[in-house]
Amino acid sequence: MREDVQEYYGKTLQSSADLKTDACSTAAAPPSWLRPVLSRVHEAVQSRYYGCGLVAPEALNGMRILDLGSGSGRDAYVLSALVGESGAVVGVDMTEEQLAVANEYREYHASVFGYQKPNVDFLQGYIESLDDLPLASDSFDVVVSNCVLNLAIDKGAVLKHVHRLLKPGGEFYFSDVYASRRIPRALGADPVLYGECLGGALYWNDFLNLAKTAGFGDPRLVADRPLSINHERIAEKIGHIDFYSATYRLFKLDNLEANCENYGQAVVYRGGIPHHPNVFALDKHHVIKTGQVFPVCGNTWRMLCDTRFNQYFTFIGDFDTHFGLFEGCGVSMPFESGHAAEGILSVGCC
Numbered sequence: 001m002r003e004d005v006q007e008y009y010g011k012t013l014q015s016s017a018d019l020k021t022d023a024c025s026t027a028a029a030p031p032s033w034l035r036p037v038l039s040r041v042h043e044a045v046q047s048r049y050y051g052c053g054l055v056a057p058e059a060l061n062g063m064r065i066l067d068l069g070s071g072s073g074r075d076a077y078v079l080s081a082l083v084g085e086s087g088a089v090v091g092v093d094m095t096e097e098q099l100a101v102a103n104e105y106r107e108y109h110a111s112v113f114g115y116q117k118p119n120v121d122f123l124q125g126y127i128e129s130l131d132d133l134p135l136a137s138d139s140f141d142v143v144v145s146n147c148v149l150n151l152a153i154d155k156g157a158v159l160k161h162v163h164r165l166l167k168p169g170g171e172f173y174f175s176d177v178y179a180s181r182r183i184p185r186a187l188g189a190d191p192v193l194y195g196e197c198l199g200g201a202l203y204w205n206d207f208l209n210l211a212k213t214a215g216f217g218d219p220r221l222v223a224d225r226p227l228s229i230n231h232e233r234i235a236e237k238i239g240h241i242d243f244y245s246a247t248y249r250l251f252k253l254d255n256l257e258a259n260c261e262n263y264g265q266a267v268v269y270r271g272g273i274p275h276h277p278n279v280f281a282l283d284k285h286h287v288i289k290t291g292q293v294f295p296v297c298g299n300t301w302r303m304l305c306d307t308r309f310n311q312y313f314t315f316i317g318d319f320d321t322h323f324g325l326f327e328g329c330g331v332s333m334p335f336e337s338g339h340a341a342e343g344i345l346s347v348g349c350c
Helices: 002-012 074-083 096-104 106-112 127-132 155-165 191-195 204-213 232-238 298-305
Strands: 064-068 088-093 120-124 140-146 166-179 220-226 243-251 265-269 279-283 286-289 293-296 313-316
Touching (some): 064 074, 064 155, 074 120, 074 140, 088 096, 096 106, 106 120, 140 155, 166 204, 191 232, 204 243, 265 298, 279 298, 293 298, 298 313
Parallel strands (some): 140 166
Antiparallel strands (some): 166 243, 265 293
């Protein structure tokens, strides 16, 4: 399958127009603040872009970023503008043809962004075997990937490598395709379905379990959208399965708890993150307005306090007193509410 993917992205696809579905393409228009950066990326790089989301997390100035499955380099070059001349981006891809395009325009983009030298490097390799590349443990602030994890044969290995490479408090911010159920083996072996980011898509709950096993507690969903399969023959094969494009952020924080626990804490976003003066969206369910006292669970507190976001927030409370589960987290206490009458414990079925 690995050779099939290399063939598909190296030779079969000559531009994004050759894709048969929209699974490996970004439907939503980029935010207004990012459009000027995208407009400066060379046309030859943009024409071979395959991605299903926007991998441009917040507060990247000076960061060191790893882009997994960097392809022709579009996301890597956008990120190189966002990290600034003091930051750095390393792209990893297995396809020679894609890397040739990416490497051809290193000097071009350094000049366009006003840098004295390129702050982007590209390495050829497999994202399941990152230990074969000269990448040091605990050396990246952020790891990104855009519609690539589904193409990996051993997805658990990728997540474990990412966890190893991130600095403590670092973040894996990535977009990918997920399925509503596990893909049957026969469909998963179809080279076209695999190349279109469908055959290798993880069942969403399997992904969550893999992420936690790799050390990423409490995965956070940032954005999602259903995918429409408009290619008739492909739809006939997989019409019984729903597919979604989704962006997640996973933090390398050792002390995250299995559930959202309530310690009576709150945060206040003071503003200051570039392009986000009025609101900061940690994830789909935590949209924090500037100046608002925003109650949070212990995990959310740590995602803001023990990461690069710390400088932009005021933190209220501590971990001294526990109040049980944080309301609205989707988990509830298994016991009956209230006290049993006259001290007699009622017993129900399991």
